[in-house]
Amino acid sequence: MAVTLKEVAERAGVSRSAVSRTYTDGASVSPKTRKKVEKAAKELGYSPNALASSLTTGRTKLIGLISNNFHNPLFLEVFDLFTRRLQEKGLRPLLVNLTDETDPESSLRMLKQYSVDGVIVASSTLSPEFAKAFHDAKIPVVHSFGRFASAPDVHVVGVDNVECGRMAARTLLARGYxxxxFLGGPKGATSTVDRRAGFMEVTGQAKGIKVKESNAAAYSFEAGRTAMLKELKGTHAEAYFCGDDVMSIGALSAINSSGLSAPTDIGIIGLNDMEMAKWENIDLTTIRQPIKQIVDSSVELVMAALEDSNRHPEARLFSCQVIERGTLRPI
Amino acid sequence: MAVTLKEVAERAGVSRSAVSRTYTDGASVSPKTRKKVEKAAKELGYSPNALASSLTTGRTKLIGLISNNFHNPLFLEVFDLFTRRLQEKGLRPLLVNLTDETDPESSLRMLKQYSVDGVIVASSTLSPEFAKAFHDAKIPVVHSFGRFASAPDVHVVGVDNVECGRMAARTLLARGYxxxxFLGGPKGATSTVDRRAGFMEVTGQAKGIKVKESNAAAYSFEAGRTAMLKELKGTHAEAYFCGDDVMSIGALSAINSSGLSAPTDIGIIGLNDMEMAKWENIDLTTIRQPIKQIVDSSVELVMAALEDSNRHPEARLFSCQVIERGTLRPI
DNA sequence: ATTCAGATTGCAACCGGTTGCAAAAATTGT
DNA sequence: ACAATTTTTGCAACCGGTTGCAATCTGAAT
Known part of the structure; x- marks a missing residue:
């Protein structure tokens, strides 16, 4: 098997502790022994067993990265950012795909078994109870893209979806629609609920505005398309705030198949600003979530929570921004 | 911290071995002690520390999942499938994002440190040397979506890209183009090289066919679009085999911005059949890679390699299939 | 040369489990 | 009831490291 500390110690003619200390920073080793150890290690091709050391140190540098968003292209970007950032910080993502079939209990148990230092839940649609379960198991957890709460149970990093809803409404009103x-995502999702609230708040206060609302079955292309086709059968609105970008693209597809086009016949504003939104054949006006900042902040927060395990739960919010492209008429 | 085996043993009034054996299948424990142990474990909320046991058993059930494809939507599907499958089999994916900046050496070292049982490299563009490095480190490795070789250095699961090239060529010829x-992916990628070879083989044998070729800078929307825009400046071909679906979508976007349309003015056939290809606003004719089979087979193969570590390297190929949609004219 | 503080080192116990082995208990056969 | 098996059990060593502690070494100060 692999080369062990003991073999290196023997070869270098020092004690096992000396070898160990060479690879532990802050430990006291003379330059001389360090040299000897490093030489022996190189010759033998030794690299310390992180798992064995975790036994005594109590730190694995493993971070559970949990998500159920394996169909939303935005999350490929999110995973990219998370893995990069965690790697930079010397942490390792243990990926968990929380499908409908897998029971959350067992995922939790397994993450405990692998003694992850912390957990990042990356999902807007996941129930807060799930994140809370980790909290109860005394594992630091950060809920990324989670719901804002003024007195959160667990750390949350994300955007204020209520404000996003307001922003969308204002954008549409400003353009004279x-x-x-409001073509929301699945009705149960907290993100949908919040965005709707903000949207309705603003439109409700405006004079002479007619508002209609409906929901898609999921944050997906098909659901967006289906929902928009249904809209087009009745009397549709002049412009829609869609649940997210993927749904928006589905809606646009429905609009085009019906012989209409955006923004001429119907305006669309999405949410997320995923990479595809700026593809020239889509050119979607949307509200950008600052995913890089959310990710970086989540990693930072989980690391901070590692240091101080009973740190008080904290909510970090980032502001969104309207990205003007070609699916709303100009002001 | 967490509840340990020792505490359970004390509570149950049995030896530590008894507890250990309760959670090791195939071990000899009487139903009576097992009951006692399970009772105590439940009361204490015990779950065995997988990392500690890996120390003696030599198995972590950790699988390194390495990729550099964090921008191709196909790979979100691939990650979804991999994580599900690995979870089903009781294996845990340790995700590694191999960006251009990260040096492969250090990723390898880190995976060794975490004593992963095996490694799956999921990438078509990754150099075979990289996969080989793991092989040399005596870690079972499967290169998924890798290049076929009749005498492979490492296990490979994928498609025969040469045959894909032939298939694309035949499809275009059959439609009378x-x-x-050939609008290939990046010139260096083995997948590009192989597909080109197959494509040229078939077109070279056909009479009265004019072939032109060029390459995009990457398997990406932008690169596909840029490459196609360039084509459209000169005298373009009647139909193109594009490097992959994302590139195809970029190419289609270029075609549309130029006031042309597929398949009327130009035909396009892609490769992969990612989910987006069947979106109604894209409706891309393409060659399907059976990604589910590739993934399942990769997991199966890595498990087999775990059993028998010096199993002979094996190449598993799956056949592709043309999926007819709307970007080529009918036969 | 002597003293003494600070740096370096090795010993041995420990982290949370597993496992070979021999002793103890349960089962079987007569 | 007794011997021969088979099963179950606990002891103790081990997996690959870390770390508190006491012993040793070093160099500066006297």
């Missing part, structure tokens, strides 16, 4: 639609 | 184009 009089009949506007 | 006389002037056809």
């Amino acid at each position: 009089k009949h506007i639609g | 006389k002037h056809i184009g």
Whole structure:
């Protein structure tokens, strides 16, 4: 098998502790022994067993990265950012795909078995109870893209979805749309609920505005398309705020198949600003979530929580921004 | 911290071995003690520390999942499938994002440190040397979506890209295109090289066919779009085989921005059949890679390699299939 | 040369489990 | 009831490291 500390010690003619200390920073080793150890280690091709050391140190540098968003292209970007950032910080992502079939209990148990130092839950649709389960198991957890709460149970990093809803509404009103639609994501999702609240708040206060609302079955292309096709059968609004970018693209597809086009016949504003949104054939006006900042902040927060395990739960919010492209008429 | 085996043993009034054996299958424990142990474990909320046991058993059930494809939507599907499958088999994916900046050496070292049982390299563009490095480190490795070789250095699961090239060429010829184009991915990638070879083989044997070729800088939307825009400046072919689906979508976007359309003015056939390809606004004719089979087979193969570590390297190939949609004219 | 503080070193116990082995208990056969 | 098996059990050593502690070494100060 692999080369062990003992073999290196023998070869270098020092004690096992000396070898160990060479690879532990802050430990006291003379330059001379360090040299000897490093030489022997190189010759033998030794690298310390991180798992064995975790036994005594109590730190594995393993971070559970849990998500159920394996169909939303935005999350490929999110995973990219998370893995890069964690790697930079010397942490290792243990990926968990929380499908509908897998029971959360068993995922939790397995993460405990692998003694992850912390957990990042990357999902807007996941129930807060799930994140809370980790909290109860005394594992630091950060809920990324989670729901804002003024007194959160667990650390949350994300955007204020209520404000996103307001922002979308204001954007549509500013462009003079009089009949506007809220085409939300799945009704149960907290993100949908919050965005709707903000949206309705602003539109409710405006004069002479007609609002209609409906929901798609999921944050997906098909669901967005289906929902928009349904809209087009009745009297549709002049512009819609869609649940997210993927749904928006589905909606646009529905609009085009019906012989209409955006923004001429119907305006669309999405949410997320995933990479595809700026593809020239999509050119979607949308509200950008600052995913890089959310990711970086989540990693930073989970590391901080590692240091101080009963750190008080904290909510970090980032502001969104309207990205003007070609699916809303100009102001 | 967490509850340990010792505490359970004390509570149950049995030896530590008894507890250990309760959680090791195949071990000899009487139903009576097992009951006692399970009771105590439940009361204490005990779950065995997988890392500690790996120390003696030599198995972590950790599988390194390495990729550099964090921008190709196909790979979100691939990650979804991999994580699900690995989870089903009781294995845990340790995700590694091999960016251009990260040096492969250090990733290898880190995976060794975490004593992963095996490694799956999921990438078509990754150099075979990289996969080989693991092989040399005596870690079972499967190169998924890798290049076929009749005498492979490491296990490979994927498709025969040469045959894909032939298939694309035949499909175009069958539709009567006389002037056809190979719009490949990055020139260095083995997948590009192989597909080109197959494509040229078939077109070279056909009579009266004019072939032109060029390459995009990457398997990406932008690169595909840019490459196609360039084509459109000169005299373009009647139909193109594009490097992959994302590139195809970029190419289609270029075609549309130029006031042309597929398949009327130009035909496009892609490769992969990622989910987006069947979106109604894309409706891309393409060659399907059976990614589910590739993934399942990769997991199966890595498990087999775990059993028998000096199993002979094996190449598993799956056949592709043309999926007819709307970007090529009918036969 | 002597003293003494600070740096370096090795010993041995420990982290949370597993496992070979021999002793103890349960089962079987007569 | 007794011997021969088979099963179950606990002891103790081990997996690959870390770390508190006491012993040793070093160099500066006297």
